[in-house]
Amino acid sequence: MTEPRQAQGAALTEAQAIERAKQGDGEAFEFLYNLHKRRVYSLCLRMTANTAEAEDLTQEAFLQLFRKIGTFRGESAFSTWLHRMAVNVVLMHLRKKGLPVVSLEEATEGDEDTPKKDFGADDPVLSGSVDRLRLQNAVEQLPPGYRSIFVLHDVEGYEHNEIAKMVGCSIGNSKSQLHKARMKLREFLKTSRAEKAG
Amino acid sequence: MTCLEFQRELPEYMEEGGGVELQAHLRTCTACSGLVRSLESIVQEARTLQASEEPSPRVWNSIEIVLRQEKLIREPQREGRHSIIPSLRQRWGIAGWLVPAAAALLVGTGMLLYQQRPAAHRLAGASTPAAPIAAVAAGDVSDQQLLQEVSARAPMMRAAYESNLRDVNDYIRDAQDSVNANPNDEEAQQALMDAYGQKSMIYEMALDRSLP
Numbered sequence: 275m276t277e278p279r280q281a282q283g284a285a286l287t288e289a290q291a292i293e294r295a296k297q298g299d300g301e302a303f304e305f306l307y308n309l310h311k312r313r314v315y316s317l318c319l320r321m322t323a324n325t326a327e328a329e330d331l332t333q334e335a336f337l338q339l340f341r342k343i344g345t346f347r348g349e350s351a352f353s354t355w356l357h358r359m360a361v362n363v364v365l366m367h368l369r370k371k372g373l374p375v376v377s378l379e380e381a382t383e384g385d386e387d388t389p390k391k392d393f394g395a396d397d398p399v400l401s402g403s404v405d406r407l408r409l410q411n412a413v414e415q416l417p418p419g420y421r422s423i424f425v426l427h428d429v430e431g432y433e434h435n436e437i438a439k440m441v442g443c444s445i446g447n448s449k450s451q452l453h454k455a456r457m458k459l460r461e462f463l464k465t466s467r468a469e470k471a472g
Numbered sequence: 473m474t475c476l477e478f479q480r481e482l483p484e485y486m487e488e489g490g491g492v493e494l495q496a497h498l499r500t501c502t503a504c505s506g507l508v509r510s511l512e513s514i515v516q517e518a519r520t521l522q523a524s525e526e527p528s529p530r531v532w533n534s535i536e537i538v539l540r541q542e543k544l545i546r547e548p549q550r551e552g553r554h555s556i557i558p559s560l561r562q563r564w565g566i567a568g569w570l571v572p573a574a575a576a577l578l579v580g581t582g583m584l585l586y587q588q589r590p591a592a593h594r595l596a597g598a599s600t601p602a603a604p605i606a607a608v609a610a611g612d613v614s615d616q617q618l619l620q621e622v623s624a625r626a627p628m629m630r631a632a633y634e635s636n637l638r639d640v641n642d643y644i645r646d647a648q649d650s651v652n653a654n655p656n657d658e659e660a661q662q663a664l665m666d667a668y669g670q671k672s673m674i675y676e677m678a679l680d681r682s683l684p
Binding site: 297298299300303304307308311312313315316317319320328329332333336337340341404405406409410413424425428429430431449450452453456457459460463 | 516525
């Protein structure tokens with residue numbers, strides 16, 4: 275077989291890379307890694323808020339995927355498969371660390387997140403002032419449970435029924451936690467804007 | 473509808489939109505409409521956090537090492553790949569010959585040192601500290617040469633290679649200790665061979681593929 279090697283990254287498609295990786299082609303593995311590394315690493319970083327842990331988890335997610343790549347038959351998108359695997363790796367890590375993947379505040383919180391009359395008062399609208407960096411910092415401040423749901427839904431685009439299965443909670447719980455996460459983010463963003471102004 | 477009532481409905485509103493009553497309240501209440509716009513801007517900006525960060529080169533480096541250790545990456549038997557010398561000549565100049573030669577010498581020396589030890593010596597379990605020390609000392613020199621070249625070619629990769637070399641040198645020492653303690657232990661012998669193989673692999677990766 276004297277098939278000419280295509281320029282990596284330029285002509286190689288994901289499907290071709292998958293087939294070559296199944297044959298043990300190192301450059302194909304690297305191509306697949308480069309194609310998806312940012313998405314996987316960003317997910318790990320948002321969920322853990324720790325760069326060292328995020329790198330270790332990224333490595334683990336890709337290794338798990340590459341070890342099973344021989345079984346990939348293309349019924350689902352490769353990226354869907356990879357991202358679901360990455361989410362599972364991170365959730366497993368959080369559980370091992372004893373961190374809640376769903377916020378424990380749900381059962382115990384009292385007045386903190388219940389409706390307040392002045393919830394919307396003096397809200398000169400954050401729109402326009404929510405930039406990526408500030409939001410990123412605010413997400414890092416979220417409790418791990420809220421952070422997981424927010425990242426999975428609003429950043430990664432999973433539906434509540436998918437999140438409920440992944441983290442092991444009810445759909446209603448997922449919706450409720452997401453709303454509370456957004457409300458907390460709004461508080462953090464308002465505080466950070468006030469500090470910046472002051 | 474009051475603001476309090478609106479807020480109770482807010483999670484559903486954000487998910488599915490609201491009915492006539494909610495819409496009517498939003499049109500007349502600046503506080504609630506401000507809140508909704510704030511949340512919507514958070515949701516909108518959240519998507520920009522997807523795929524926004526780049527992992528360090530260390531991550532791929534570590535993945536590649538494991539893939540090679542587990543033989544998931546197999547060396548292709550294709551023309552031009554049987555020797556790394558031509559590409560080395562272009563990319564490394566004279567050092568391209570010296571460093572892999574030193575690495576090969578190191579790996580070969582490690583294996584020969586073990587294999588050539590007298591059988592009685594092995595059976596008696598007597599340790600020969602000079603052997604591993606010599607090998608590691610030779611390795612230190614080669615490692616420094618390799619790291620110097622890595623620094624010159626790709627400074628960002630130096631830390632990763634330094635860490636990998638440190639790990640594999642520890643592995644060689646541990647494996648050598650195991651062999652010294654149990655000269656007939658085939659697993660220990662295999663571990664020592666694997667350790668030298670891994671070191672050779674790191675050299676090859678640094679020289680042949682992983683650097684620009």
